[in-house]
Amino acid sequence: MKENVGQKEVRRDIRNSVIAVVLAVFFLFPVYWMIQISFKSDAETFGKILTYYPREFTFEPWLVNLQDKTFLLSLRNSFINGFITMGITLVLGIPAAYGMGRYRVRGGSIFLLTFLVAQMLPASLTLTPMYLIFSKMGFLGTHFTAPVAIAAASIPFAIITLRPYFKSVPISLDEAARLDGCGSVRAFISVMIPAVKTGIITIIVISFLNGWNDLVYSMTFNVGEAMRPLTANIYKFQNAYGTKWNCIMAYGTILVLPVILLFIFLQKYIVGGLVAGAVKD
Numbered sequence: 001m002k003e004n005v006g007q008k009e010v011r012r013d014i015r016n017s018v019i020a021v022v023l024a025v026f027f028l029f030p031v032y033w034m035i036q037i038s039f040k041s042d043a044e045t046f047g048k049i050l051t052y053y054p055r056e057f058t059f060e061p062w063l064v065n066l067q068d069k070t071f072l073l074s075l076r077n078s079f080i081n082g083f084i085t086m087g088i089t090l091v092l093g094i095p096a097a098y099g100m101g102r103y104r105v106r107g108g109s110i111f112l113l114t115f116l117v118a119q120m121l122p123a124s125l126t127l128t129p130m131y132l133i134f135s136k137m138g139f140l141g142t143h144f145t146a147p148v149a150i151a152a153a154s155i156p157f158a159i160i161t162l163r164p165y166f167k168s169v170p171i172s173l174d175e176a177a178r179l180d181g182c183g184s185v186r187a188f189i190s191v192m193i194p195a196v197k198t199g200i201i202t203i204i205v206i207s208f209l210n211g212w213n214d215l216v217y218s219m220t221f222n223v224g225e226a227m228r229p230l231t232a233n234i235y236k237f238q239n240a241y242g243t244k245w246n247c248i249m250a251y252g253t254i255l256v257l258p259v260i261l262l263f264i265f266l267q268k269y270i271v272g273g274l275v276a277g278a279v280k281d
Contacts, residue, residue, distance in 0.1 A: 031256070038062065038250035045246045061250035070225070070233060071251070077143070078212050078229040082258075084147035085154060085211030086204055092151070093158030093203060098192060100159065101166030102174075112163075115156035123216045126152070134221060145221040150214050154207040161203060165196040205262050212258060230255050 037045060038061050039054045065071045100108055130149050134140050139148075169192060177187035193200065215231040222228065234251050237244040 031260075034249045034256075035253050037246055038253045040246050042244070042246065061244075061246040062254075064244075064247050065251050065254060070236070071230075073226060074228055074230045074233045075254075077218075077227060078231070078255075080143050081147050081150070081214055081218065081229055082208040082211035084144060085150045085214075086208040088147060088151035089154040089158050089203060089207035090200070093155045093207075094162060094193070094200065095188075096155070097159045097162035098166050098188060101163040102169075102192075112160065115160055118156045119153065119160075121153075123153075127216065127220055130217075131220060140221055141224060141227065142222075143227070146214060146217040147211055149217040149221065150211050151207070154203075154210050157206065158203045162196060162199045165199040166192065169195045201266060205266055209259060209262065 036053055039057055039059070040051075041056045041058050041060070044051060044054065044056050099105065100111065105111065126149070130152075131140075134145055134149075139145055173191050173195065174187060177191045182190060212229075213231060214229065218227070218229050219232050225233075230251075234248060234255070237247045237251070
């Protein structure tokens with residue numbers, strides 16, 4: 001009987017592993033296709049014979065991008081969007097989540113409902129009001145305009161994710177910190193933040209990627225080409241004479257590279273943070 005149970009478990013594990021591999025191949029194949037085309041020459045890219053790997057391996061599409069001043073400027077702007085969005089989200093989101101998780105806030109459930117609704121609003125719905133507000137403030141056309149708008153959507157996510165973390169930390173840690181002579185601010189920085197490290201790493205990654213991947217806010221609030229991020233300039237390889245697909249794929253690979261690297265090295269924190277933040281209360 002035990003052998004039958006063991007065999008069933010082995011077959012189930014094999015079946016689940018096969019399904020996982022098939023799904024991984026299905027979802028990762030477009031990424032592989034993009035990367036392999038980025039190393040092909042024009043002749044091979046537009047050749048009549050379809051190839052699944054570069055027969056004529058070349059770095060020319062990558063060099064075309066990396067030697068372009070417009071590309072480097074867009075790369076800088078994308079990093080600026082990501083880091084400023086991340087900074088604003090952390091500075092405002094963490095204390096708000098701490099306050100709502102550790103103290104009884106009158107109308108706290110209404111605040112949480114408001115945060116959930118704010119996350120569901122499409123960007124197209126908030127563009128016009130934000131544009132009018134920023135225009136009257138003289139805030140358009142700066143490196144802070146788009147990140148502030150992006151952070152407006154990232155902060156509710158940070159609060160909803162981190163609040164259960166702070167709520168689950170034992171009160172005894174606060175009491176021990178105060179007995180050691182820590183004030184409220186020092187206890188928050190030295191005790192509470194390390195206790196919710198996993199959730200904070202999740203917020204760091206998600207908020208940075210929100211800024212890195214933004215297109216709508218950056219195109220609306222920054223009309224000058226010098227302020228555009230990578231997501232706004234990928235069209236430049238399309239013209240009246242055709243489309244340079246290998247250069248576009250190299251451009252796209254560079255665009256998704258930070259996303260891939262962040263999820264490879266911080267996967268356990270991101271998955272653990274999202275799952276834990278979703279179930280703890």
